Amino acid sequence: MKNxxxxxxxxxxxTQEELAGLCNVTRQTIISLENGRYNPSIFxxxxxxxxxHLTIEEVFLFEEDNHELR
Numbered sequence: 001m002k003n004x005x006x007x008x009x010x011x012x013x014x015t016q017e018e019l020a021g022l023c024n025v026t027r028q029t030i031i032s033l034e035n036g037r038y039n040p041s042i043f044x045x046x047x048x049x050x051x052x053h054l055t056i057e058e059v060f061l062f063e064e065d066n067h068e069l070r
Contacts, residue, residue: 045060
């Protein structure tokens with residue numbers, strides 16, 4: 001899953017440490033999110049979206065695979 005966390009954080013001039021504090025997670029979690037090494041829980045995704053006044057879908061870009069759901 002791709003995300004816009006780093007882009008949005010920089011637009012708002014928020015440091016990784018500040019965003020981590022607002023989300024009640026570690027800076028390492030934010031770093032991992034921004035580098036695409038970690039997919040957040042739905043609760044963390046919602047919190048991040050709320051901080052940026054966006055929907056989860058506007059922050060986290062779900063990649064569709066080529067398989068149909070059955």
